[in-house]
Amino acid sequence: MSDLNPGAVITEPGSTKKYKTGDWRTFKPNWDSSKCTQCMICWQFCPDMAIPQKDGKRQDTNFDYCKGCGICSQVCPVKCIKMEKEEK
Ligand code: SF4
Numbered sequence: 001m002s003d004l005n006p007g008a009v010i011t012e013p014g015s016t017k018k019y020k021t022g023d024w025r026t027f028k029p030n031w032d033s034s035k036c037t038q039c040m041i042c043w044q045f046c047p048d049m050a051i052p053q054k055d056g057k058r059q060d061t062n063f064d065y066c067k068g069c070g071i072c073s074q075v076c077p078v079k080c081i082k083m084e085k086e087e088k
């Protein structure tokens, strides 16, 4: 927190990459790739762009930015993302 400007004012563009919001996480999504149908619904709904894709296919979660909100787990139609307590 001490790295933030007073009032958390953003003074330069493109600063979101610098803030590793994954530090905020209490729960983390555990993705079972063997059950994933690659529908990409989780990718569409993730508010932090923390689900990468390559060649149209979902990749494992980017835990530098995943805040553990659980939206991906809720929207996955085949329930292959389970939220688990973060081990720190
Ligand atoms: S838990 Fe939230 S932030 Fe993390 S990958 Fe799922 S939708 Fe994105």
Ligand code: SF4
Residues within 6 Å of the ligand: 031, 035, 036, 037, 038, 039, 040, 041, 042, 043, 058, 075, 076, 077, 078, 079, 080, 081
């Ligand atoms: S919503 Fe579920 S099935 Fe669809 S891409 Fe994401 S993890 Fe895979």
